[in-house]
Amino acid sequence: MRYSKRVEWCDTSDIGDILKALSNPEILSLAGGLPAPELFPIEEVKMATALVLDREGERALQYSSAYGDPRLREIVAKRMTEKYRTPAQADEVLITNGSQQALDMAGKVFLDEGSVVLCESPTYLGALGAFKTYGARFVGVETDKDGMVIEDLERKLKEVDDVRLVYVNPDFQNPTGIDWSVERRKAFAEVVGRYGVPAIEDNPYGELRFDGPCPPSIKSFDTSGVVISLGSFSKIFCPGMRVAWMIAEPEILSKFADMKQNDILCSSTLHQAQVVAYMEMFDLDLHVERICQVYSKRLSVMMESIGQFFPEGAVVNPPAGGLFAWVELPEGINAREVFKVAVEEHKVAFVPGGAFFAEPGQDNYMRLNFSGVGEDRIREGIRRLGQVLSQSL
């Protein structure tokens, strides 16, 4: 039996090994990117579901448009305008099956075999995975604590052949937690606009900001219509429903809608109606505040524990929001080897940082998640990891 070339391109044995290790329920995992399930609004979802099935049951269980529920598109446009400071109209919104589907569709719409994607390095694993299936090559752009270094971005847009897409994750980046400065956002939009290269601003964590309002998005500075903005209900509501959105110029959006039609016909009609009903009945912003309080506390516990248990030389800057802390280990420590010992001997897991780099060899980083488990478990997990690291020195 013969498989396509892309089966080879997206060989996931690396991640497969990690997932396999994690399937053991005895493992205390700081590896995933899971929201805290005890914060899911379960009773509220039950009430919203009853409302939907009573008032529009036939419609909610039927097929629907690839673009998504018109009411949800309207709500998202309003929310983008107000909370994200990104003026948007309903006809610029497409509902996606999680942001991951938007990444897959972006690969479909923009990439041919050998096309280049410029990205932060490290960058979100799932974006690498999605674009790889379309034959992408990746070129990392220099990044500092304020975001992409614009001079390097411009140099690469000028010098690298066949750049088709720029992918960035400017709010509490996965995996590093970096939060782009407003100046960088603005300059980025200007540069990609000038070069006419489509850019994806992937923003699943922006509302999980522990202090102050959301900064203006990159999309808010986009005067050329090249920026595609992704957002999601996964981290601020619940991921199990797979409801997310993208904002783009209607012409670009129509290409994505065609691809979505060929991929899954439509998103769940019921889930879209459930989100609409939830937002009619309850205050999502209040719910997000509650999540932020819990996560902020968990991050503090993680940082304290790292201070107490990790050996000197492990560097971590506390992020101002999101789900992840990024640890740079002393030179010579290989996080993949640490991972093996941690899982096998100490029953604790994290994600070795190497998995987030397009180019191999950057093995002295670890990504730690502070949203998915409670404070005691965070403390215990860091204590165990501290032991492994001290032994590795």
Add this chain to the structure above:
Amino acid sequence: MRYSKRVEWCDTSDIGDILKALSNPEILSLAGGLPAPELFPIEEVKMATALVLDREGERALQYSSAYGDPRLREIVAKRMTEKYRTPAQADEVLITNGSQQALDMAGKVFLDEGSVVLCESPTYLGALGAFKTYGARFVGVETDKDGMVIEDLERKLKEVDDVRLVYVNPDFQNPTGIDWSVERRKAFAEVVGRYGVPAIEDNPYGELRFDGPCPPSIKSFDTSGVVISLGSFSKIFCPGMRVAWMIAEPEILSKFADMKQNDILCSSTLHQAQVVAYMEMFDLDLHVERICQVYSKRLSVMMESIGQFFPEGAVVNPPAGGLFAWVELPEGINAREVFKVAVEEHKVAFVPGGAFFAEPGQDNYMRLNFSGVGEDRIREGIRRLGQVLSQSL
């Protein structure tokens, strides 16, 4: 802005025009493939949802595995074994986001640019759409009232270069309604097995059989592990949840799971749990019987009305199940032109058959749906179409 080659390959202006015409709510549409919404088990879904959220709310709203809910995989395997006479184990089941996602993933897993897909001609529009995005070329295999002509299938497997996939829809085919004989199913499995070419048996309508039990599937005769069997809850339960499944050898399944991970991470955890709970609490087979009774009656009304209102020379063989009747129009009548007049002047719609052929030029067919609207509307729709056809002669 530069798009990928596949944006051109999957130009959908044809379908776009049809969809646009249908968005007018005044149109009496026999065009779609919609199940009857008044048969959706709305109250039962409400009860199943409450059960799920009460007993496993945190789990049901969280991310889950790309393979799907283990309980649902178990249920599907059992149902395949019993109702479809297709022995299957839970580890051979992958849950998909509608069967459309399985088609998209099959394109990803098996096709490179220029790869050939052998298919019935006409065939399901959505399969053409999905495979086109991966650069497929299509070669039709001769088909008669019993299914693919095996000699022609074998000839094409031998003579055509780079055949990577065979796609068939053997139970009440969309669009023709053809139901393959048992002999053809068996011979088909033998031939594709001998050539080692993966084959997709797409079966969304098999349970909508108005008389007698389901015949053995093609997969049930597959001794080489090359047949991939697709099934769906869309037509027997409700499409708005997008829950479907595929059955394949675990090695093939793992490639699909990798692609699904890169595409949407996972299907809706909640919807999978809802289907599980529904099947614990209620009898899906009884529900399917009720659907079949209603659809069978609607088909009778459609056939009677065609006899009464269509001009002589329009040929239609009533299918033994499914959603569609396929009408061959007298030579010289172009269904695309009929469509235009029907929609604009008589406010009635169908799908012109040409859309289902990989090669252009077969324009004297129409596909009529008898599931989505009630008996009076079917009669009225056929009456109006009869007028248009009589004028076209």
